[in-house]
Amino acid sequence: MRSLILIFHIPLLAAGLVSERAQADPSCPVPPELWDRPRSGRSLLELDAIKPCLNEMVREPSRRLRIHHGSRGEGVLQAEELRSWLAALAIDPARVDLVNDLQRSEEIVLEVASGRP
Secondary structure, X not given: OHHHHHHHHHHHHHHHHHHHHHHHOOXXXXXXXXXXXXXXXXXXXXXXXXXXXXXXXXXOOOOEEEEEEEOXXXXXXXXXHHHHHHHHOOOOHHHEEEEEEEOOOOOOEEEEEOOOO
């Protein structure tokens, strides 16, 4: 009977571990609507789409934030502005990396990562 209970619990435990890992390294697309209105630190905090990344950065001071952006001029400017707003929210700019690896038409994505840049 105990072995039968363990057999049923193993997949549940595995699912829990996968879920925790997925939450440990969040990736958050920045909604395009952000750029259609005046921005502030408060407006960033109100964006549900990026809350998991911001929460992880606050929870784990050793983590880094990567801002993935496109090569078009606007994408670079938006990534720089986003980094400035994050600094205003007390996220050390030294923990934020700009990564130019998206296509021109792709939207900015935040990614929380471990370790060095």
